[in-house]
Every structure is written in C-alpha cells, then in structure tokens.
Amino acid sequence: MDTNLAVRARGVSRFFGDVVALDAVDLDLAQGQIHGLVGPNGAGKTTLLGLLLGLATPDEGTLEILGTPAGRALTAPDGVAGFVDGPGLYPSLTARQNLAALAALRGGTRTAPIDDVLHEVGLTDVADDRVRGFSLGMRQRLGLAAALLTRPRLLVLDEPSNGLDPAGKRHVHGVLTRLAADGAAVVLSSHRMDDLEALCSEVTILATGRVVFSGPLAKLSAENRELDYRLRTSDPAAARKLAEETPGIRPVEDSGARRDSEVLVFRALVPALDELVTRLVRAGVAVRELAPVVSPLEAAFLALTEQEVPAP
Numbered sequence: 001m002d003t004n005l006a007v008r009a010r011g012v013s014r015f016f017g018d019v020v021a022l023d024a025v026d027l028d029l030a031q032g033q034i035h036g037l038v039g040p041n042g043a044g045k046t047t048l049l050g051l052l053l054g055l056a057t058p059d060e061g062t063l064e065i066l067g068t069p070a071g072r073a074l075t076a077p078d079g080v081a082g083f084v085d086g087p088g089l090y091p092s093l094t095a096r097q098n099l100a101a102l103a104a105l106r107g108g109t110r111t112a113p114i115d116d117v118l119h120e121v122g123l124t125d126v127a128d129d130r131v132r133g134f135s136l137g138m139r140q141r142l143g144l145a146a147a148l149l150t151r152p153r154l155l156v157l158d159e160p161s162n163g164l165d166p167a168g169k170r171h172v173h174g175v176l177t178r179l180a181a182d183g184a185a186v187v188l189s190s191h192r193m194d195d196l197e198a199l200c201s202e203v204t205i206l207a208t209g210r211v212v213f214s215g216p217l218a219k220l221s222a223e224n225r226e227l228d229y230r231l232r233t234s235d236p237a238a239a240r241k242l243a244e245e246t247p248g249i250r251p252v253e254d255s256g257a258r259r260d261s262e263v264l265v266f267r268a269l270v271p272a273l274d275e276l277v278t279r280l281v282r283a284g285v286a287v288r289e290l291a292p293v294v295s296p297l298e299a300a301f302l303a304l305t306e307q308e309v310p311a312p
C-alpha cells in the first residue's frame with residue numbers, strides 16, 4: 001500500500017437499480033494535495049464523494065481510505081470529514097451551538113477550539129446568530145467549520161463554493177490551501193473551472209460514471225493541445241493580416257466574432273502563438289489581451305465529456 005495516499009480506489013462501481021452511477025473507478029488521492037472532481041450533471045461526483053464519507057459502500061471494487069479498507073458499515077471513516085448535498089445543521093441553534101453539539105457528539109477531546117474554527121471560516125461576528133437566518137454562503141462556511149472541528153486528514157466537499165461571495169470564496173480557498181499545506185488531503189467537486197484551476201493541483205474528470213482523466217492539472221496545459229484564443233490589439237487590421245500570414249494560426253469563423261470586431265479569434269498550438277506574438281511586436285502592434293477562450297481545464301472537460309464548446 002502507498003502510505004502517501006489518502007484514498008486508493010480500484011474498480012469501484014456503484015449501482016442504483018439499472019443506473020450505473022460509478023463504473024470501475026480508479027482513483028488515487030495524495031495527502032497534502034487539493035484534488036478537484038468535475039463532470040457533467042449526473043456523472044457520479046456526489047456518489048463518489050459519498051463513498052469517501054462512508055455514506056454508502058461500493059458495490060464492486062476496493063476502496064482504501066486513510067490506509068484502511070472501506071468496510072460494509074455505513075460510518076464516516078476516522079479522520080474523514082465533509083459533506084455532500086449541503087452541510088447538515090440545526091437551524092434553531094446558533095453557529096456556536098451547532099459546533100458545540102458536534103464537538104459533544106465527538107466526545108469533545110479530539111476537536112479543535114470552536115472559536116478558532118469560526119475565525120478560520122470568517123464567522124466570528126455571527127457566531128451567536130441562529131443558523132435559520134444564515135445565507136447559503138454562511139451555511140457552507142459553517143459546514144466547513146464543522147468539518148475543521150474534527151481536524152480531518154481527508155476533507156470531502158461537494159460544491160463548497162456554492163453561494164459564496166468573492167470574499168467568502170477567498171476565505172474558503174485560504175482555509176483549504178492551509179489544510180493541504182499541513183498535510184491533509186482535500187477533495188472537492190465543482191462546476192466552476194476557475195475555482196478548480198485556482199485551487200487544485202490534480203483533477204479527475206468523470207463522465208457517466210467513468211474516469212476520463214485523472215492527474216496533475218499541468219497535464220491538461222495548452223502545450224500539446226490546440227485551443228481557441230482571443231486577441232485584442234492596438235491595430236486589429238494589421239493583427240488580422242499577420243495572423244493570416246503566420247503558419248499554424250487558423251481563424252475561427254463560426255465563433256461569433258465579426259469580421260469588423262476588434263477581437264480576433266483563432267485556433268493554434270502554443271509555438272504558433274509565440275510566433276504570432278513575435279511578429280506583432282516586430283510590427284509595432286501592441287497586444288492588449290491574449291487569452292484562451294476557455295481555459296485548458298474547461299477545454300479538456302468539454303472535449304472529454306463531449307459537450308459543445310460555446311461561442312465566445
């Protein structure tokens with residue numbers, strides 16, 4: 001067994017009647033890493049996270065969590081915390097009382113100080129307010145605080161950025177990054193590719209219950225993959241002409257960009273892109289914006305799950 005792995009799944013399947021929610025999933029989650037889980041609706045993300053939380057057991061395959069084979073009993077494995085389908089909270093209790101109730105359930109000895117976790121997720125000011133009046137984002141943060149209370153070595157989160165405003169999101173990202181830096185494994189699902197790219201070192205892409213990619217985000221980089229790019233310059237006409245003359249640059253006509261638009265959209269590999277930028281600079285054309293229309297992760301997601309690329 002690889003002791004650096006927080007999770008090792010081999011051939012894990014899970015069925016709901018005729019529905020194959022997970023189909024022979026292999027997954028390695030390393031300690032000290034934040035791992036993103038993406039996939040279209042119904043791909044099996046929540047089902048997989050539920051297995052890690054002990055909410056269900058695999059119908060086929062083997063699953064090791066923090067070095068222990070997942071048994072048949074439906075209990076959260078020791079050292080694992082998190083939630084799927086939103087955190088379970090008592091609405092009539094305050095944030096602090098919710099955490100105290102959870103700490104009492106855990107025996108109180110192995111938990112982190114309540115004030116510390118409230119501070120960590122930025123809920124100190126509303127610690128004594130009833131959860132009934134909390135927004136979705138505040139509930140998400142309290143759910144995270146509840147998970148942190150148990151000092152998890154594996155944190156499992158389903159759409160943790162749901163309902164968070166930009167400041168709340170930054171807060172949560174900071175918490176997760178610190179947790180991973182301290183050696184915990186974090187796995188989270190999200191439909192927000194920008195969140196995953198900002199946070200995760202590794203991703204797994206699921207499609208209809210199967211793993212279609214799993215590995216470092218860097219492996220999905222633009223190096224070996226043609227992407228669509230948007231280019232805005234000080235001289236759109238000159239830029240268009242230079243792009244047409246540069247080998248490997250293909251204009252994308254059906255992208256919604258009009259001929260007279262200031263923005264040029266084209267498809268290219270990175271070396272052709274480098275060449276075009278060099279030619280623009282040499283011709284005295286200033287590059288004001290050059291960016292992929294969709295990020296490398298989103299492009300891979302769309303390609304691997306066979307979804308249509310939206311027009312820019």
Ligand SMILES: Nc1ncnc2c1ncn2[C@@H]1O[C@H](COP(=O)(O)OP(=O)(O)OP(=O)(O)O)[C@@H](O)[C@H]1O
Nearest residue numbers: 016019020021039040041042043044045046047048
């Ligand atoms: N309790 C259940 N009973 C029957 N079918 C289920 C159950 N839970 C999940 N499924 C089915 O299993 C498949 C995977 O569902 P799951 O919720 O894991 O997907 P998901 O990737 O989390 O989707 P979403 O992005 O919409 O949350 C779907 O076809 C779903 O309908």
